[in-house]
Amino acid sequence: MTTADEGQESRALRELTALYCEGMASPTAAELDRGRNALLARLAAHREGRRRRVRWSSALCVAGAVCALVALKIASTMQRYRPRELPPLAFRVDGGTVLEGGYLRESGHTGMTVLFNEGTRFALAAGTRGRVHPMARGEAQVTIEHGTASVQVTPDSRRAWLVDVGPFLVTVKGTVFTVSWDPLAEQFQLTLRRGRVVVSGPLSAGEIALRTGQRLEVNLARAETTITEANLEDGASRGPPVPDREEPLPGKAKPARSAPPREAPAVAAGGSGSDRRWSLALARGRWDSILADVDRAGVEATLGKASSEDLFALADAARYRRRPELARAALLAAQRRFPDSPRALDVLFLLGRVEETREGGTARAIAWYDEYLARAPRGPFAGEALGRKMTLTDKLGGPAPARPIALDYLRRFPVGSYAKSARALLAVAGRDP
Amino acid sequence: MMAGSTWAVAEAWRRYAPMVLTLARRALGSQAEAEDVGQEVFCRLFRKVKSLRDPESLRSFIYAFALRALKSELRRRKLRSWLIMVKPEVLVGLGSRTVDFESRDILRKFSGLLDRLPPRARLVFVLRRMEAMTVEEVAASMELSESTVKRSMAAAASRLSRWIAADPDLAGLVRGEWE
Numbered sequence: 001m002t003t004a005d006e007g008q009e010s011r012a013l014r015e016l017t018a019l020y021c022e023g024m025a026s027p028t029a030a031e032l033d034r035g036r037n038a039l040l041a042r043l044a045a046h047r048e049g050r051r052r053r054v055r056w057s058s059a060l061c062v063a064g065a066v067c068a069l070v071a072l073k074i075a076s077t078m079q080r081y082r083p084r085e086l087p088p089l090a091f092r093v094d095g096g097t098v099l100e101g102g103y104l105r106e107s108g109h110t111g112m113t114v115l116f117n118e119g120t121r122f123a124l125a126a127g128t129r130g131r132v133h134p135m136a137r138g139e140a141q142v143t144i145e146h147g148t149a150s151v152q153v154t155p156d157s158r159r160a161w162l163v164d165v166g167p168f169l170v171t172v173k174g175t176v177f178t179v180s181w182d183p184l185a186e187q188f189q190l191t192l193r194r195g196r197v198v199v200s201g202p203l204s205a206g207e208i209a210l211r212t213g214q215r216l217e218v219n220l221a222r223a224e225t226t227i228t229e230a231n232l233e234d235g236a237s238r239g240p241p242v243p244d245r246e247e248p249l250p251g252k253a254k255p256a257r258s259a260p261p262r263e264a265p266a267v268a269a270g271g272s273g274s275d276r277r278w279s280l281a282l283a284r285g286r287w288d289s290i291l292a293d294v295d296r297a298g299v300e301a302t303l304g305k306a307s308s309e310d311l312f313a314l315a316d317a318a319r320y321r322r323r324p325e326l327a328r329a330a331l332l333a334a335q336r337r338f339p340d341s342p343r344a345l346d347v348l349f350l351l352g353r354v355e356e357t358r359e360g361g362t363a364r365a366i367a368w369y370d371e372y373l374a375r376a377p378r379g380p381f382a383g384e385a386l387g388r389k390m391t392l393t394d395k396l397g398g399p400a401p402a403r404p405i406a407l408d409y410l411r412r413f414p415v416g417s418y419a420k421s422a423r424a425l426l427a428v429a430g431r432d433p
Numbered sequence: 434m435m436a437g438s439t440w441a442v443a444e445a446w447r448r449y450a451p452m453v454l455t456l457a458r459r460a461l462g463s464q465a466e467a468e469d470v471g472q473e474v475f476c477r478l479f480r481k482v483k484s485l486r487d488p489e490s491l492r493s494f495i496y497a498f499a500l501r502a503l504k505s506e507l508r509r510r511k512l513r514s515w516l517i518m519v520k521p522e523v524l525v526g527l528g529s530r531t532v533d534f535e536s537r538d539i540l541r542k543f544s545g546l547l548d549r550l551p552p553r554a555r556l557v558f559v560l561r562r563m564e565a566m567t568v569e570e571v572a573a574s575m576e577l578s579e580s581t582v583k584r585s586m587a588a589a590a591s592r593l594s595r596w597i598a599a600d601p602d603l604a605g606l607v608r609g610e611w612e
Contacts, residue, residue, distance in 0.1 A: 010594035012603060016543045021563050023540050024458045026451050035454070035468060036446045039475050043442060046476065 089135045089159075091116045096124075102132040103342045106380075114142070119154035120161065125180075129380040133164075143279075146380060148180035155195070165190075167282055167316065168201030168218070182417075184353070184384050186220035191230045202285035202320065220320070278313035287317035291326075299326065303333040308341050315350060324357045348372035349381040352388065362392050383409075387418030390425065399429035446475060449492065453499045459563045460503045460556060461510075462544040470506055474498045493574075500556065500574055507552035514548075542603060546596045553577075554589040561586050 027035070096112030097105050104124065106112050114122040114132060120140075124130055128147025133140075142149075143164035153161045153172045161172035166181035168188050175195025181188050190199060192210045199216055200207045208227070210216055215230035278290050294302045294314060306314065311334040318327035331354065335347045352368035355361035369389040373382060386409050394402035406422035406429070413419060453474050457467035477498055485494055547555055553575070560571045561582070568586075572579045597603040 009590040010597060012597045013590065013594050016539070016597065016603065017562050019536060020540055020543055021459065023536070024455065024462075024563075027454045027458075031454075031468075032446070032450055035450055035471060036443055039446055039472055040439060040442060042472060042476055043479060046480075 087118065089116060089118065089140055091132060098132070099342050101342060102134065104130045104132065116140070116154075118156065118159075121152050123150040123152075125149065127380055127383070144179060144181055146181060146183050148178065150176075150178045152176045153195075164279065166201075167220070167285060167287075167320065168199055169280070171198040171200070184388070184417075188218040188220070189215065191215045200285065202287070278310045278317075282313045282316055287320050290314060290317040291321060291323070294326070299329065303329060306330075306333075308334055308338040308343065311337075312343065312346075315354075319354060319357070322357070324354050324361075327354045328358070345372060345376045345379055346381065348375065349379075349385050352385065356388070356392070362396050366392050366396070383413045383416045383418070386412065387416065387421070390418060390422060394425055399425050403429040442475075442479065445478070445491075445495075449495045450475070452492075453495065456496075456499055456559070456564060457503060460559045461506060462547060466506065470499070470502050474502050477502070496574060504552055504556060504575075507555060510548075511552060539602065542600060543597075546593055546600075549596070550589050550592065554585045554592075557582055557585040558589040558593070 092115055093104060094113040094115060095110060096107050099105055104112060104114065106124075106126065106128075109126050111126045111128065112124050114124070114130070122130070122142055124144070125148040128149055129145045130147075130149065131143040131145065133143065135141075138158055139160045139162065141162040141164060145166070149163075151163060151172070153175055155175075163170040163172060163179060165179050166183060166186075166188055168181070170177075170179060170190065172195075175197055176193040177190055177195070177197060178193070179188075179190045188201070190197070190210065192212055192214050194212055196209065196211060198207055198209045201218075202220060208216060208225075210227070213230055215228050217226045217228070218224070278293075281287075281290050290313060302314070303311070311330045315327045315330040315334070318324070318330060328351065331347050331351050334341070335344065335351075338344060348368050349372045352365040352372065355365035355368060358364075366389055369385040369392075372379065372385045373389070376382060379385075386405065390402050390405040390409055393405055402425055406425045409416065409418055409422045410426075450471060454467055454471045457470045458464055461467055461470065474495065478495055481498075485491065547558070550558065556575065557571055557577075560566045560574065561568070566574070568579050568582050571577070571586075572582045575582070577585075
């Protein structure tokens with residue numbers, strides 16, 4: 001082999017290359033056999049490994065698909081059952097205004113309607129006194145301190161509606177009902193038109209669950225509790241008419257901030273826990289626990305530190321437990337410490353009620369009623385104050401001095417609860433010489 | 434072969450393994466490494482045989498695989514020697530019946546000189562001088578231009594001659610001491 005590049009090679013290189021090639025002989029038959037067997041084993045192992053990889057890959061794919069399906073299922077289930085966030089609750093009042101603390105004030109004499117943005121509405125009859133409490137996320141509470149309210153609650157399992165009626169607490173399950181409380185006669189009445197409610201309070205049977213069409217009447221003075229089947233066709237049992245449920249609510253579709261009441265923020269600031277503690281205890285009929293708290297802390301200390309709400313709850317509990325001295329002290333403390341409270345005038349009327357139960361307190365009761373009528377001639381207790389004054393004056397001095405009061409009452413409240421008594425008194429007074 | 438039949442594997446090994454193993458021994462100077470490369474070449478062959486369009490070109494197909502594997506192995510060996518400063522294995526298993534004991538020492542030295550060449554130059558030298566391939570065949574096999582093959586060959590021959598001349602034992606060949 002003679003090529004152009006041979007010229008650069010030394011003889012030694014050519015010799016060494018030839019020797020190298022001779023030394024690097026072809027493989028022997030034994031070496032080839034060994035190599036072939038090794039190759040076959042290696043290929044077999046490779047094929048097995050590939051099959052195993054395919055099996056593992058398939059298994060992993062199937063497992064992955066199953067996991068993905070399970071994860072999707074769990075996610076969709078969680079999405080389905082995840083409680084949606086409650087929209088903030090807001091309300092407005094038709095026919096009235098909202099005072100500080102959520103107290104409702106009637107503008108005219110035709111009652112008022114509290115409309116909540118999620119559809120719930122409270123129709124308060126003329127003269128009814130109520131309060132909308134600061135709203136918690138999953139709870140709403142309305143207090144009917146006196147009078148009659150027709151309630152239509154939009155069912156929502158995420159929100160509990162509590163209606164505080166005098167010493168009773170109505171837990172609403174999504175329903176339509178009418179409730180009333182007469183603090184003078186200490187009479188509670190609830191007519192359930194649709195749904196279900198649970199009433200708790202000073203009931204001998206503990207909590208009472210009512211079903212559609214039932215009427216609960218409780219007379220605390222006579223300690224009577226009766227449940228009857230209500231005649232729902234009887235208009236008198238319905239209280240004020242409940243507005244049509246399908247009627248669109250002005251504030252319903254609006255967010256809470258955009259639908260404030262006319263004279264007060266729609267959502268009041270959160271109240272303190274102690275404010276509601278005795279109120280709830282009172283509503284649940286736990287008067288003794290309130291009085292025990294007072295006895296434990298000391299009457300003077302309690303009267304000096306308790307909130308306005310607690311003082312009223314204490315006064316009620318003391319009245320119900322026939323402790324007029326304590327009730328009087330609580331009311332006087334409320335009058336002294338909270339003279340500008342929306343309930344400051346109520347104290348005057350309630351002091352009159354307390355004095356009636358004290359021995360020789362009739363004249364003092366009349367004086368408290370007079371003061372109330374002078375300072376709140378159109379107040380929610382005006383009719384009751386005038387009626388009680390008439391009754392006590394008749395009791396104290398006979399029908400003659402009570403006659404002008406009866407005439408005044410019939411002029412101002414011709415269909416009031418004392419109208420019948422006033423007419424009877426006038427009839428008697430007319431016969432007297 | 435495409436179905437991976439055992440008989441086809443055995444037949445391909447019988448026909449082409451001597452060519453691959455001999456080339457690998459000459460290129461690497463190591464019988465053990467040559468066997469590893471041979472196994473690798475045939476394994477790769479059976480994995481890639483489906484890409485063979487013309488069954489008649491199977492021999493050059495295998496040869497191309499072998500050259501690629503040898504080039505990679507020589508590069509790895511070079512890199513290893515640089516990184517760990519260890520001399521590569523030299524002519525283990527050289528034991529040919531036709532080579533005497535003194536010649537083995539000479540060939541080990543010569544193999545050491547071949548290891549000093551760059552991988553491409555060494556492969557060109559092996560194909561050109563030991564496999565007796567033409568410049569055109571070497572260029573086609575290694576996918577190089579003919580001029581590159583000629584330059585690589587000239588450089589390899591020049592360096593080897595110079596290194597041989599500088600070695601007293603190997604230089605004795607020039608003076609005819611071996612004859």
